[in-house]
Amino acid sequence: MSSELRWTVLVVVLTVAGVVALWPRPDAYPDTSADPRPVTAERVAERHDDAALGPARAAAALPPCPDPSGVSVPPGALADVVVPCLGEIGAVPLGAVLAGRPVLLNLWASWCVPCREEIPVLDAYAAQPDAIDVLGVVVRDRPADALAMADELDPGYPSVLDPDNAVQAALGTPPVLPTNWVVRPDGSAVRVTDPLVFRDPDQVAAAVEAALAGP
Structure with missing residues (x-):
């Protein structure tokens, strides 16, 4: 059995078991991949200045998205990725x-049931004094739906959107x-x-420690 087929079987089994959720087939955002202009912070912020989200952002009261660390950007998969902030107007x-610090990225969506169960666990971990920063990444979802779930769960860490699937x-x-x-x-x-x-903050701490210590 090929590795791709094994992965497909594993995904189907885990999805049926309710452990993970498959991405939906329809995209929640228009396809902008053919836009020849370079992706810049200004362009991202301009495309996602949705004033209609103001009340939802105010209700969710998410922490502001982080600012650049001031450290030189190292090479890496995300070095050139610019995305809009979920909780406020602006690009990240x-x-x-x-750059220069460890961060736990959590990819989630409002339609994902396991995500709803996991976010409070991540929030509890993020509140610990020795925790690394947590940053949510909303994928395959509408900002209004993501904000409604954030309002309900009240996580104490920010999230960004990934409308172009760049992350x-x-x-x-x-x-x-x-x-x-x-x-x-x-x-x-x-x-x-x-x-x-x-399922609990100790699992998060152990996974973070292992990832930072590994090759």
């Missing part, structure tokens, strides 16, 4: 924001949610596969 240059493509993320990545200070990223869904 991930390479500059993540997913850069990391080579499989088509399942939730998916967690630990981004190291040198820009390299390690996908968390054990467990696929965090």
